[in-house]
Amino acid sequence: MDVNFLSPARDELKLAIEFYEKSSVGLGSRFLNEVKGTISRIVKNPQAWGLLDDKIRRCRLQRFPYG
Numbered sequence: 001m002d003v004n005f006l007s008p009a010r011d012e013l014k015l016a017i018e019f020y021e022k023s024s025v026g027l028g029s030r031f032l033n034e035v036k037g038t039i040s041r042i043v044k045n046p047q048a049w050g051l052l053d054d055k056i057r058r059c060r061l062q063r064f065p066y067g
Contacts, residue, residue, distance in 0.1 A: 001043050016066070034061050 021028030
């Protein structure tokens with residue numbers, strides 16, 4: 001399965017990585033690794049999370065406040 005981010009989501013991801021990296025060296029990389037791991041979980045089992053509406057599900061990151 002291919003995973004694509006819309007431009008606004010891609011921009012938000014970049015900003016979040018920069019924010020965490022400025023907070024603590026290496027934290028931006030740890031954030032990105034968790035995002036990648038979460039995407040892998042979603043790809044393996046896309047129906048695992050409850051519906052927010054007809055077509056949207058949310059999977060939260062484990063250590064960062066993102067879903």
